Amino acid sequence: MSFSADILFPVFAFLIGTAFGSFSNVCIYRIPKKISIITPHSQCPFCNTKIKPLYNIPIISFLILGGKCRYCQSHISWRYPIVETITGLIYLFLYLKFQLSPLLFIYALLCSSLIIIAFIDLEYKIIPDIITLPGILIGLIISFIFSYTPLTHSIKGLLIGGGLFYLIAILSRGGMGGGDIKLIAMIGSFLGWEKVLLTIFLGSLSGSIIGIILIILRKKGRKDTIPFGPFLSLGTIVSIFFGNYLISLWFSIVLSQLYVKK
Numbered sequence: 001m002s003f004s005a006d007i008l009f010p011v012f013a014f015l016i017g018t019a020f021g022s023f024s025n026v027c028i029y030r031i032p033k034k035i036s037i038i039t040p041h042s043q044c045p046f047c048n049t050k051i052k053p054l055y056n057i058p059i060i061s062f063l064i065l066g067g068k069c070r071y072c073q074s075h076i077s078w079r080y081p082i083v084e085t086i087t088g089l090i091y092l093f094l095y096l097k098f099q100l101s102p103l104l105f106i107y108a109l110l111c112s113s114l115i116i117i118a119f120i121d122l123e124y125k126i127i128p129d130i131i132t133l134p135g136i137l138i139g140l141i142i143s144f145i146f147s148y149t150p151l152t153h154s155i156k157g158l159l160i161g162g163g164l165f166y167l168i169a170i171l172s173r174g175g176m177g178g179g180d181i182k183l184i185a186m187i188g189s190f191l192g193w194e195k196v197l198l199t200i201f202l203g204s205l206s207g208s209i210i211g212i213i214l215i216i217l218r219k220k221g222r223k224d225t226i227p228f229g230p231f232l233s234l235g236t237i238v239s240i241f242f243g244n245y246l247i248s249l250w251f252s253i254v255l256s257q258l259y260v261k262k
Helices: 003-030 060-064 079-098 102-124 129-146 151-171 178-191 193-216 229-261
Strands: none
Touching (some): 003 079, 003 102, 079 102, 102 178, 102 229, 151 178, 178 193, 178 229, 193 229
């Protein structure tokens, strides 16, 4: 690959990511309100004025407009450039890791879905079935077609992840929501059983750390619920980039401990 391609391809991946991040913002706003994500065209949620393409450029338009609507001067949520930037960076890092392989597009689809889910869960405390249920089937189909992970592993990931969360929901009498169960089943269908277990561990660990910090800062009480979707999404993204290394590290530690005991 030439020097120019080495520079242009990562930049292009970031820009494509910000564009998909802009579409993700549409989904985050409209799906909970049960509004079509296709029509009408983007418009200000306050004055309902149609947003011209010039004022709808990811990240840049927000900065140029000073975070305000061009027409009614209402403040635009910081969520918009944050989602666009996060998606752009994830697409960039996915390209750097997987290049132009099928995994780039598979994980870009999964990560975009997780970003939408995470921000909807943060704001509305729901995980929409319209994403997770088709996502379960799509994960299995992609696994079968591309064999990046064996189909049997995808099925095990679906059943182990969803089954474990379903068991927790029963034992905790509602402590685990149905949305979380379907979300982890979707993640399992994409990642397989090993990485879905890693995702659960990482999601639980990060959720516990953030929960403790919020309690210490008195932002949350001990009995307050914290959306789990964002932490599962974070765990999934970490598993995508570092899952093989972390799993190998874990097994090496376990085997070394068994060897010492012998």
